[in-house]
Amino acid sequence: MSEGEQASAPSTDYILVALDTSPYSAAALAAAAEVAATLNLELRGIYVEDVNLLHLCGLPFGLEIGSFTANPRRLEQARLERDFRLQAAQLRRTMADIAGRQRVSWSFKVVRGGVTQEVLSAGSSAQMVSIGRVGTTPGKRTGSTAQAVVRNTQRPVIVQAQQSLEGPFTVVYMGDPSSDNAMRLAMQLAKQRKTSITVMTLMHARHQVDPYIEEMTENEIEHKVYTMPQIEVMTEILYQIGEGAIILPVSVATWLDKIMVTVIVTP
């Protein structure tokens, strides 16, 4: 066990980060470590040895096509398991390094199973889940695991783009309970990180924003509120945003796929 690494304890004061070797995952880890430091949470990493790949090894046509060379190679279980071990060891080192720099306590766990199920299971009691935007599903802007976790978790999920998690925060307020969660999380993060908030809402929900405006004013959080005439205008603008992070209520989580920056989805 490295310095700062904790034996996993039944606590809910932690943020779970789902790890693989993609650059998005590294960004998710960095963002999770920052949030953990900001909100004083423990950082827990999980690496899932994908059982689907192990199944594929047992099939007679289990070939992998090289992602650069396009050459077919036989997928062998022994080699796959060795690759899993190497990746896990590398991720553990990366985690120790990043957590050490943020001075947060951390733990790292390797499990074998379906990736989505394992992440959901491990994140069920977490304060927050952080996941890379694209993981192992090829060809998608948002990976299947990220989408499934967003859909199914009861916790806020950071879906990390390649850049680090930083302000300003743009909150989408639709008037439902998950929008309230989004507003509260935005204010919490903005206050800690001393950054500004932009609230985007629709006509019908505008009046519900007022209490939050008062609260933001009280807390000296710089803020702007934009009321959109139509939902299409709102999405058009959201898809053009190139900096900061967007906090979405889960009710509009489907927009996730076309947003370029990091997104936090609140349940």
Add this chain to the structure above:
Amino acid sequence: MSSIKPLPPEVLRRRCDPGEFTFETTADLDGVTTIIGQDRPTSAIRFGVKMRRQGYNIYALGPTGLGKHTLVRRIIEERAAQEPPPSDWCYVNNFDQPYRPRILRLPAGRGRQLKRDMERLVEDMQTALSAAFESEEYQSRRRAIESEFQERQQASLMELQDQARQRNLTLLRTPSGLAFAPLKGEEVLPPDEYEKLPEEDQKRIQADVEVMQEELQKVISKAPRWERELRNQLRGLNQEIASVVLNDLINELASSYAGMDDVLAYLQEVLQDVQEHLGDFMVAGEKQRQSSDGDNPMAFADTVSPLRRYQVNLLVDSAEIEGAPVVYESNPTYTNLNGRVEQMAQMGALVTDFTLIKPGSLHRANGGYLILDALKVLSNAYSWEGLKRALEFGEVRIESVLQMLSLTSTISLEPEPMPLDIKVVLLGDRLLYYLLSQYDPDFNELFKVAADFADEVERTPETHQAYARMLASIAHKESLRPLDRYAVGAVIDHAARLVSDSERLTAQIQAIVDLLQEANYWAAESSSELITVEHVRQAIDAQVFRLDRVAQLLQSEILRKTVHIDTTGEMIGQINGLSVLQLGNYSFGQPSRITATVRMGRGDVVNIEREVNMSGPIHSKGVLILASFLNARYAVNEPLALSASLVFEQSYGGVEGDSASSTELYVLLSAIGRIPIKQSLAVTGSVDQHGRVQAIGGVNEKIEGFFDLCKARGLTGDQGVLIPQSNVKNLMLRSDVVDAVKAGQFAIYPISHVDEGIEVLTGMPAGVLDKQGKYPKGTVNRAVADRLAQMAKKRRTLESKSRGQKSDAPESKEETPKLE
């Protein structure tokens, strides 16, 4: 008594009369640098300097100390001041062939400006390009291109994913690639369940997977082409954005170099190269930020910025030069002349580029004049070859000696050669000039102007005045005390003595400078404001004292009678000769005892020195001449029946020169005629076949050498020296000798024929042939002739006796005696 009178004291040393001078001290003169008596080299140098044709370089020849450098420099500087300043020369990167840097020629002062302008241009480009690449327009266009690429990739994979779904397959990412797998619900079909499927289903699944794998391979193999397209599109975008910025910057710069086609072409090349290497500007900007943050762990490893290639290496900066350059290279090594390419260590290896090209003196003197010492050029390896090549081809090519000899093949630079327009002046001695002229065929082609410096100048009232001005200029230049006019006279007298000629003065300025500096020292020692005669004398005496240890040693050996030299009395067959020994720069006279013996023989004169190879060829020639004289005078009617031997007694080092040939003749006559010679006299002078006495060298030293010996033993009033009449003009004797002559204690006899000399030496008339062809009784010649006749008679008697005893013997083939 002899009719030859000793020389009067006034001809023994021609003194410069201080009354000739109108000044009191040299401080009254203007002190302008004056060089006298060098009209020939002055005219040659002026011609060479103005002659702007290839090969008309100048060789100033003459021994050191004549003021060659001063004169050459003065004439050249006068000329150079009227000429236009040279061009500036810069080396810049050659973007097509970086190993062959380009040379640019700019008007004086513009090179410095170009260097500054290029530094500023690079800074401006960095700033402007950073701003351009951070602009909203660029960023959004870049994002659009990148997302188009990503979308294209994603769309292909999504399409595959959809196709796979239709076949109930899924696309998975493995640690190093992609794979298709059959699905059961949302999970991959486990192997054991697959095994349970009917064979038909298994085959179908396998076939589907294989089809999809082929499709996937097609998609993946397209990726490199898409990436290439992406790169091309990004490059196109970068260049479009950059060219807006760069065109503006370069055009603005180009406007200030209008008419300089080379510079304008270079700026266009810079523009093109910057567009091709935009990445370097971004990397350089990043490094700059890192190093200013102090957070660049690799800073030590990689310190050479790629932007270095836009620098300008200002090789020759003529901004502050007025007129043409005049350069004296005191250390003309190959690289100091031709320039060099330096190297620097980078990551443990030596690397170089055009910024490390350093100029040589040929570069610095281009458009003007380069002065070099010939001996130094020749004694530095390859300097002479390099200089000749530069002059021959009219260009300076910078290459290392190893490159020149083809001994190295490591990567180095071959900078474009610099066109050369230069006048080289070599300073050297005469021997070197004649050797080069004889043995180096290129030399006469390249150094067509010889400036031959005179060693001495005529001594006239005018040159006295000029010499005084020169002394004033030396005193001024060397910050010495002024000389009073008597001291000036003394220095001029010494200048005549240095060339052993009362009618000439030395042109060896350096010897005079040395004398003045030493006299100045003695003036300082005696707290005098002026250099006076006394100080000049002290300086001369001190110079002699420092050097005359060997002379004193030899004299003391004579005084101790280790070496026998008689200075009183008379002796048959013995005479005092005079020789000059030179040790370094100091020469002194030395008496030598020459003896002769005669015996009956066949007319040969044996030169004992020659028998033992201690006689030089000129000395041997002198002995043969005097033998010839004897034959001509005394053996016209019958052969000489004597053998004579001549020897330099107690001589252990060899004899050279013919200055003792008259002496040897006198001693021979004494030996033959049994006439005693006065040992109080010493003799010098060569003789011809008719008995005329001819001039010799070192007359002053010879006289002084014998005088010093006589003086040490006590002057008797009979002592003196016989010198050739033709050497009288060379007399510049020491004052003490002149004083002794004046007091009648010593005498110098000018001799023009041996008959005069023998009279002085023997006190007996030489004798002239009468009408009967006989010499009068009581003369030297009669005594000699009688003795020879006597010996001949005796020999004939002996020979006839011998023939009587050996009547059967064959007749000797050596009947007629002959001289060697």
